[in-house]
Amino acid sequence: MNVMTMIAGIIALILVHIFVLTQVQNGLDFSFGINTIVLSSIVVLLQAGSLWIAYVIAEPVYCYVYKILAIYFGFGLNVFVGAVIYFTLSFFMNVNVIVCIILYIVYPICICIYGMKNAKQINVDRINLKYPGLQKKMTICHLSDIHLGAIYQKWFIQKIVDKILELKPDIVVITGDLADGSLRVKSDWMSPFDTLSIPVLYITGNHEKIHGKTPMLTAVQGTRINYVGNTNYEFNGVNFVGIDFEYDLKKRLKELVPRGQNKNVPNVLLYHIPELKPKELEEFDIFLFLAGHTHGGQVFPFQPLVFLGNKCFAGLYSHNNNHIYVSTGVGTALPPMRIGSKSVIAMITLEG
Numbered sequence: 001m002n003v004m005t006m007i008a009g010i011i012a013l014i015l016v017h018i019f020v021l022t023q024v025q026n027g028l029d030f031s032f033g034i035n036t037i038v039l040s041s042i043v044v045l046l047q048a049g050s051l052w053i054a055y056v057i058a059e060p061v062y063c064y065v066y067k068i069l070a071i072y073f074g075f076g077l078n079v080f081v082g083a084v085i086y087f088t089l090s091f092f093m094n095v096n097v098i099v100c101i102i103l104y105i106v107y108p109i110c111i112c113i114y115g116m117k118n119a120k121q122i123n124v125d126r127i128n129l130k131y132p133g134l135q136k137k138m139t140i141c142h143l144s145d146i147h148l149g150a151i152y153q154k155w156f157i158q159k160i161v162d163k164i165l166e167l168k169p170d171i172v173v174i175t176g177d178l179a180d181g182s183l184r185v186k187s188d189w190m191s192p193f194d195t196l197s198i199p200v201l202y203i204t205g206n207h208e209k210i211h212g213k214t215p216m217l218t219a220v221q222g223t224r225i226n227y228v229g230n231t232n233y234e235f236n237g238v239n240f241v242g243i244d245f246e247y248d249l250k251k252r253l254k255e256l257v258p259r260g261q262n263k264n265v266p267n268v269l270l271y272h273i274p275e276l277k278p279k280e281l282e283e284f285d286i287f288l289f290l291a292g293h294t295h296g297g298q299v300f301p302f303q304p305l306v307f308l309g310n311k312c313f314a315g316l317y318s319h320n321n322n323h324i325y326v327s328t329g330v331g332t333a334l335p336p337m338r339i340g341s342k343s344v345i346a347m348i349t350l351e352g
Contacts, residue, residue, distance in 0.1 A: 013044045016080060023083035026090070027100035047072070059183070066150035066182055067336070074115060074299065074335030078108035081301060115299060115337030122163055122330060125346040127316055129323055131287055133264035134352035135237050140268070141169035142346035144292025145329025147207065149180030152331045154189040160330060160345070161192040167347055171198055171235055174225070175292045176205020176245055176272030179216050180333065190223040199235055200225045203242040205272035205293065207333075213244070228270070232256060238350065241286070242270045249275050253284045266350065274312040274326045278319035288348070289324040296328030296341035303340050314341070 017040035025031055032039055047069055054065035082103030089095050141164055146152065164172060179185045193200055202225050208216045217227055226233065228242030230252065243252050249271060257267055266287035274291040281289055296314040297303030307313045310326075317324045328344045 010044055010048060014040045016076075017043055020076070020080050020083045023086050024079075024100075024104055027086050027095060027104065028097060063150045063183065070151065070335050071112070071116070071337075074337045075108050075112050077299065077335070078111050079104055082107055111339060112335075112337060115335070115339040119332050119336050119338040119343055121343060122159070123342045123344050124163075124167065125315075125327075125344050127325060127346060127348045128351065129288065129348065130351050131266045131321070132352065134266060134350060135264060137352070138171070138236055138238055138350045139169045140290075140346075140348045140350070141167060141172045142175065142290050142325065142327055142348055143172065143330055144175040144272070144290075144327040145177040145205070145295060145331055145333070146174070147177055147180040147329070147331035147333055148185045148189055149182035151182070151336055152180070154186075154192070156331065157189055158192040161195060163345055164196065167345070169198065169347060172196065172200040173240065173268075173270055173290060174200070174202040175270050175290050175327065176203055177207040177292065177329070177331075177333075178202060178205075178220075179208050179211070180331070181207045181210030184211055184215050185219045187219045187221070187223065190220055190225060193224040196224055199233075201228045201233055201240055201242060201270065202226065203229045203270050203272065204244045206245050209245065230256065232258065234265070237265055239265050239267050240270060241267055245272045250284070253286070257284050257286065274310055274324060276324070277311050278317050278322045278324050281322035281324070282320070287322060288350075290327070290346075290348075291324065292327040292329050294326055294328065295333065298329075298332060298341050299335060299337055299339040 018036050021032065021036045021040060051065055051069060054062040086095055086100060086103050143160065146160070202220060204213050204216060220227055228240065229244035231242055233240040233242060239258065241256050243249060243256065246252065267285055269286045269289040271289065271291055273293045276289060294306050294310050294313055297306040312324050312326045314326050314328050325346060325348060327346055328341050330343050330345060332338060
């Protein structure tokens with residue numbers, strides 16, 4: 001993350017805090033005793049400063065502080081929603097103190113507790129697709145957006161692997177954002193994958209770019225995970241086309257997808273962002289496109305923005321016999337919460 005991005009983020013957070021603190025003062029009819037611009041600046045800079053100091057002190061301290069601030073971010077987001085509701089209602093009616101307490105305290109606390117509990121529950125999506133000519137049935141376990149870092153570490157991988165062992169797929173694919181960017185991933189965190197006796201394929205996403213791909217690829221070296229970025233990997237009559245996160249997806253597809261191949265061998269594209277629609281897949285001879293990135297919006301009120309910002313939002317999209325499955329992800333980004341979305345492992349069965 002460059003300096004200008006950090007400054008822009010801090011300014012945006014200050015502006016949000018100014019709006020929220022102003023509405024809280026208006027709704028509860030009291031004063032903080034300090035200018036909201038000054039108070040907002042102090043609060044945001046204290047957060048940034050405490051995170052930096054924790055990072056310098058020790059990694060466990062940094063992880064602890066990061067998690068607290070991530071939860072605060074989720075709580076603050078819901079207070080912001082309450083402030084927007086109050087601001088809107090105040091144009092039409094007098095909003096009493098009890099309603100404000102619900103909007104600013106009760107609702108955010110309750111929804112955050114629900115969101116954290118919901119994020120811990122890993123759901124299984126089961127999809128069945130038919131490809132004429134496929135000689136052998138195959139079940140693909142699709143993982144995306146695990147987000148290893150300051151919050152999710154080896155224990156989370158163990159939880160995922162335990163689930164995979166229950167589901168008994170033929171192959172596992174990870175479509176990016178195995179890393180979060182909040183902390184460099186360690187090789188030891190990947191060791192639970194070594195208990196699997198099936199292939200595990202991996203391509204990078206946008207979050208791996210925060211520290212650069214090299215540290216992440218170093219972390220998976222020597223583990224059960226096969227990095228397949230920008231290569232083809234054939235397994236049991238299915239060709240997996242792995243493409244790392246980059247902006248010219250179509251150009252890379254033209255270079256990688258085999259032309260004039262045996263039509264009994266379906267191409268399955270692994271790419272982090274759902275940049276294509278199902279009807280575009282036919283041009284590149286892609287039967288199935290597995291992606292993630294969207295998190296299904298993860299927390300309200302981001303769902304409408306994420307829906308409008310991506311060609312496919314979440315779940316299965318089909319056109320003729322071309323399909324895209326967009327995972328809402330297993331982990332979370334920033335707040336360890338899910339409000340209006342779910343953590344998912346997809347089990348996709350291909351049959352002839």
